[in-house]
Amino acid sequence: MLALSLAALAGTIAVRTLALDSPVTLLDAEAVAPAPAFDLDGAARRVGEAVRFRTIRASDEAYAPEFDRFHEWLASAYPAAHAVMQKEVVAGRTLVYTWAGSDASRPAMLLLAHHDVVPVTGGTDSQWSHPPFSGTVADGAVWGRGTIDDKGSLVAIFEALEALASHGFRPARTVIVVSGHDEETGGTGAAAAAQLLRSRGTQLEFVLDEGLATVTDFPLLGRPVALVGVAEKGYGTLRITAPATGGHSSAPPPETGVEVMARAVLAITSQPFPMRFDGPAADMLRALAPHAPLPVRVAVANDWLFEPLLVRQLASTPGGAATLHTTIAPTMLRGSPQENVLPQDAAAWINYRIAPGHSAAAVLDHARAATGGLAVEIDWQRPPYEPSRVSSTGSDAFRLIATLASERGSVPVAPGLVTATTDSRSFADLAGDVYRYQPIHASMREFEMIHGTDEHLKLENLERLVTFYARLVATAAR
Numbered sequence: 001m002l003a004l005s006l007a008a009l010a011g012t013i014a015v016r017t018l019a020l021d022s023p024v025t026l027l028d029a030e031a032v033a034p035a036p037a038f039d040l041d042g043a044a045r046r047v048g049e050a051v052r053f054r055t056i057r058a059s060d061e062a063y064a065p066e067f068d069r070f071h072e073w074l075a076s077a078y079p080a081a082h083a084v085m086q087k088e089v090v091a092g093r094t095l096v097y098t099w100a101g102s103d104a105s106r107p108a109m110l111l112l113a114h115h116d117v118v119p120v121t122g123g124t125d126s127q128w129s130h131p132p133f134s135g136t137v138a139d140g141a142v143w144g145r146g147t148i149d150d151k152g153s154l155v156a157i158f159e160a161l162e163a164l165a166s167h168g169f170r171p172a173r174t175v176i177v178v179s180g181h182d183e184e185t186g187g188t189g190a191a192a193a194a195q196l197l198r199s200r201g202t203q204l205e206f207v208l209d210e211g212l213a214t215v216t217d218f219p220l221l222g223r224p225v226a227l228v229g230v231a232e233k234g235y236g237t238l239r240i241t242a243p244a245t246g247g248h249s250s251a252p253p254p255e256t257g258v259e260v261m262a263r264a265v266l267a268i269t270s271q272p273f274p275m276r277f278d279g280p281a282a283d284m285l286r287a288l289a290p291h292a293p294l295p296v297r298v299a300v301a302n303d304w305l306f307e308p309l310l311v312r313q314l315a316s317t318p319g320g321a322a323t324l325h326t327t328i329a330p331t332m333l334r335g336s337p338q339e340n341v342l343p344q345d346a347a348a349w350i351n352y353r354i355a356p357g358h359s360a361a362a363v364l365d366h367a368r369a370a371t372g373g374l375a376v377e378i379d380w381q382r383p384p385y386e387p388s389r390v391s392s393t394g395s396d397a398f399r400l401i402a403t404l405a406s407e408r409g410s411v412p413v414a415p416g417l418v419t420a421t422t423d424s425r426s427f428a429d430l431a432g433d434v435y436r437y438q439p440i441h442a443s444m445r446e447f448e449m450i451h452g453t454d455e456h457l458k459l460e461n462l463e464r465l466v467t468f469y470a471r472l473v474a475t476a477a478r
């Protein structure tokens with residue numbers, strides 16, 4: 001009897017493994033328009049020029065003129081694109097470009113690429129191979145802050161539009177480009193741009209922003225994998241306050257505010273949200289499984305049996321674990337201002353990244369339940385963002401992006417979850433689908449240069465970017 005049940009089990013596992021099919025389907029090669037000719041060396045030089053503007057924080061007097069000069073430079077570098085597009089400025093310095101299509105009945109497409117950059121951490125300038133705001137072209141790459149995040153993409157979009165416009169392309173579908181000026185510090189520009197489009201009743205077929213890319217050493221496969229973000233996590237920070245009576249630390253009460261606050265933080269973090277093999281992380285593995293070794297295929301096709309194993313595998317790195325649940329990260333603490341003074345109130349800040357399918361309200365409930373009985377007050381530091389919807393992998397736009405990312409079928413493509421936040425969240429209600437992908441190839445290690453030291457864009461990646469955006473617009477907007 002046992003032998004019979006084991007045989008049946010083995011049979012089920014085998015059948016399910018054989019039936020496993022990727023949720024990603026590609027377009028025929030001839031369904032995608034070719035890219036117009038463009039000048040790669042010129043594009044590299046222009047990425048370098050773009051990097052030299054220190055567009056760090058528009059709210060800072062010292063940097064504000066850099067933004068204005070960058071906008072003037074963009075207009076002079078791309079005259080043909082500027083001649084066919086209408087340019088508007090919202091929220092002070094966010095750029096909204098519209099290339100009106102001939103068919104007003106079709107929803108528009110929106111490309112996003114912000115032009116603010118993060119600063120270089122004090123004292124690390126000298127560790128760069130080339131100064132971070134030099135925009136040096138050397139060793140087959142453009143070097144500097146923003147070459148990947150995200151000026152490289154913005155310049156590539158304009159290279160593509162300039163080439164299309166000068167070769168006589170005229171879109172049937174309206175093409176909109178929004179370049180936020182404060183993506184790294186809140187995204188108010190993108191929100192204002194979305195409000196402008198909303199006030200006009202603009203419908204968007206799809207949105208494409210930064211978020212994920214092609215990872216050349218994807219762990220399960222050990223080869224390049226293109227990950228297209230179909231969702232992004234929500235974001236919120238809870239402030240935990242433990243009110244206390246201050247006073248001199250020579251005569252402390254049985255418990256100080258610091259202790260209550262510390263207990264509250266531990267109570268919350270000792271009850272992590274369960275990790276689940278579902279949503280975009282599970283879809284990613286389902287898409288990659290057909291390209292993976294047999295044991296992975298068997299496990300993914302039979303997740304009803306192997307879910308604990310799959311979760312353990314994915315959760316073996318912090319980045320992988322973050323795709324499986326809402327994360328809880330205590331980041332800041334405040335006690336009294338001096339070592340011999342009891343705090344008037346002690347406070348802790350816990351940053352959450354909320355998984356798709358979860359909610360900010362559930363996070364707040366969890367924190368309140370975990371700290372029940374402790375004298376603390378808990379509230380959001382600022383209104384939280386809910387996680388995004390999960391965009392379709394069956395839409396025309398996804399299939400086009402996936403086809404371009406696959407580089408003639410040589411790179412497996414999978415949907416993925418963006419664990420950070422992007423400007424695209426502001427446009428969710430206007431768009432059928434939102435995707436987050438840059439066609440850049442880099443190793444897991446190389447991606448650490450983003451917001452870090454030695455950020456650089458290889459010329460082969462710049463070529464990929466321009467070609468990708470040109471073919472995307474030429475196909476989706478024709």
Ligand SMILES: [Zn+2]
Pocket residue numbers: 114149150183210
């Ligand atoms: Zn960015």
